[in-house]
Amino acid sequence: xxxxxHAQRASDDSKGFVAHDPVMIKQDSLYYLFMTHGGIAKSxxxxxxxxxxxAPRNLEWVTQDMVxxxxxxxxxxxxxxxxxxxxxxxxxxxxxxxxxAIGVMTNKTLHQDDTDYKWEDQGMILQSIPGRDFWNAIDAxxxxxxxxSGETVGWLSFxxxxxxxxxxxxxxxxxxxxxxxxxxxxxxxxxxxxRPDHNGGNGAIEAPFIYHxxxxxxxxxxxxxxxRGLESTxxxxxxxxxxxRGPYLxxxxxxxxxxxxxxxxxxxxxYAGIGHCSVYDFDGKAYFVAHGYDKQDNGRSKLIINEIQxxxxxxPSIEF
Numbered sequence: 583x584x585x586x587x588h589a590q591r592a593s594d595d596s597k598g599f600v601a602h603d604p605v606m607i608k609q610d611s612l613y614y615l616f617m618t619h620g621g622i623a624k625s626x627x628x629x630x631x632x633x634x635x636x637a638p639r640n641l642e643w644v645t646q647d648m649v650x651x652x653x654x655x656x657x658x659x660x661x662x663x664x665x666x667x668x669x670x671x672x673x674x675x676x677x678x679x680x681x682x683a684i685g686v687m688t689n690k691t692l693h694q695d696d697t698d699y700k701w702e703d704q705g706m707i708l709q710s711i712p713g714r715d716f717w718n719a720i721d722a723x724x725x726x727x728x729x730x731s732g733e734t735v736g737w738l739s740f741x742x743x744x745x746x747x748x749x750x751x752x753x754x755x756x757x758x759x760x761x762x763x764x765x766x767x768x769x770x771x772x773x774x775x776x777r778p779d780h781n782g783g784n785g786a787i788e789a790p791f792i793y794h795x796x797x798x799x800x801x802x803x804x805x806x807x808x809x810r811g812l813e814s815t816x817x818x819x820x821x822x823x824x825x826x827r828g829p830y831l832x833x834x835x836x837x838x839x840x841x842x843x844x845x846x847x848x849x850x851x852x853y854a855g856i857g858h859c860s861v862y863d864f865d866g867k868a869y870f871v872a873h874g875y876d877k878q879d880n881g882r883s884k885l886i887i888n889e890i891q892x893x894x895x896x897x898p899s900i901e902f
Contacts, residue, residue, distance in 0.1 A: 598876060599623070599631050601885040603658040603721075603789070605860045606871050607668070609692045613864075615885070616659045616670065628869075628887055634694055637670060641685065643705045644674045649681050656685075658721045658789065658858065664734075664756055668692055670701070671738075673720040678782060680718040683709035684740060686757050704757045707738070708750070712780040716745040721789045723860075724756065725799075727826055735760075737826055739768065739790040739801075743782035746770030746839065747790045747803060749827060768828045769803050769821070769838035793861040795868070796896055798822040801830040801838060802846075804857035811881030816855030818872065819843030820898060833897065850902040852877055856886060868892070870900050 603618040606628075615623040620636040639655040646652060656672035663669070668689045675682035685706045690698040710719040722740045729735055736752035747769040751760040773785030789804040800822045806815040821830035821838040829837040836842030847856040853874030860871045868890040875881045890898045 597879045597882075597884075599885040600882060602873050602883045603858045604871050604873055604885055605659060605661050606862060606869075607661045607663060607692070608864060609663075609668075612693070614661070614692045616661045618657045618659070619655050620659075620672075628864075631885070637672075638687065638701050638703065641674055641703065643685070643703070644683065648683060648709060649674050649676055651676055660723045660860075662724050662726070664726055664736075666690070669724065669756055671707075671722040671724055673722060673740075675718075675720050680710040680712055680715060680744060680780070680782070682719040683707075684719045684722045684738070688757075707752075707758060716779060717748050718742040718744050718782065718788075721858075723791045724752070725792045725794065725826065726756075727794070737792070739792055741769075741790060742788035743785060744773075746785065746787050747801075749790075764827075766827050767839050768801060768830055769843070770841065771805055772841055789858040791860050792826065793868075794826075795892075798824060798896060799826045799830075800861070800898070801828075802859050802861060803838070803843065804859070805843070806855070806857075808855070808857060811875060812854050812877065814855040814875040814881065816848070816857030816875070817845060818847035818857050818859050820846055822896075844897065846898060846900055847872065847902070850874075852902070853884075853886075854881055856902070861890065868898070870898075 601617050605616050613625045620639050623631040623633050625631045660671040670687045683706050687701045687703040689701050720742050725737050727735050736756045739749045741747035749766040749768045751764040753760045771785040771787040773783040777783045787805050791802045793800045802820050805817050808816045821832045823830045832842040832844045856874040870888045872886045873883045874886045876884045888900045
């Protein structure tokens with residue numbers, strides 16, 4: 583089932599809701615959508631979206647030494663709710679460089695008419711430094727996992743190009759790294775030999791999102807190239823594991839850290855490419871949320887919300 587999307591405001595959305603790197607959450611009867619550059623929209627039905635005031639774009643902890651040329655705002659947010667707070671994870675960055683960082687801000691509510699509505703920036707969790715780190719600190723996603731002990735553990739996945747996608751354990755505050763630090767490589771695409779470390783290379787993979795269902799952790803990721811309009815080749819792949827730390831395998835049992843992954847979205851009659859997805863359960867159904875490059879609108883990035891179907895072996899599929 584494909585859900586149509588229409589904005590109630592902004593003429594640029596007249597042919598579909600313009601969105602990039604969308605993530606979603608529900609508070610009470612309202613769905614909230616968060617996007618790159620800090621945009622926020624709300625809806626009561628996941629079909630008709632209204633843009634509301636954006637998240638704060640003035641990140642005082644980001645310096646020009648950290649992100650040269652930084653002009654405010656952030657990329658690829660992730661919105662989560664835990665223990666009475668909403669956590670908005672985000673990344674200040676520069677295109678094609680791993681001068682990046684992941685930070686987090688918190689709020690008691692997402693309802694902007696509530697007197698408790700106030701984003702409090704908690705600052706940086708981690709950063710990638712060219713020449714030191716063979717990974718890129720963008721495209722954060724956090725999954726809260728309840729251990730057998732009853733303790734809830736936060737796992738932060740992230741990454742784009744370079745050495746692929748990483749997973750690191752968070753401290754109980756969900757705003758810093760656990761010590762001693764636990765890091766894992768969870769997905770990677772082949773990269774041509776001979777490129778310098780400061781170059782992202784051609785191992786195009788990014789935007790991890792981990793979703794738990796029926797004893798499996800599913801790792802969704804995007805491969806190939808976004809952000810090129812009609813020339814975009816974005817695709818979405820998935821693998822799964824019984825352990826959040828991996829290894830994540832596809833149907834042929836090829837590990838995603840070795841280039842594996844089942845293709846579930848790509849070019850269609852309507853979109854040049856589909857990627858940067860998130861996955862949610864609402865009212866007993868699982869939904870795939872992503873952006874696609876609209877062939878009928880010169881490759882503009884549009885919101886896609888589709889119901890996920892599951893086969894008898896527990897693998898997802900999506901109709902477009």
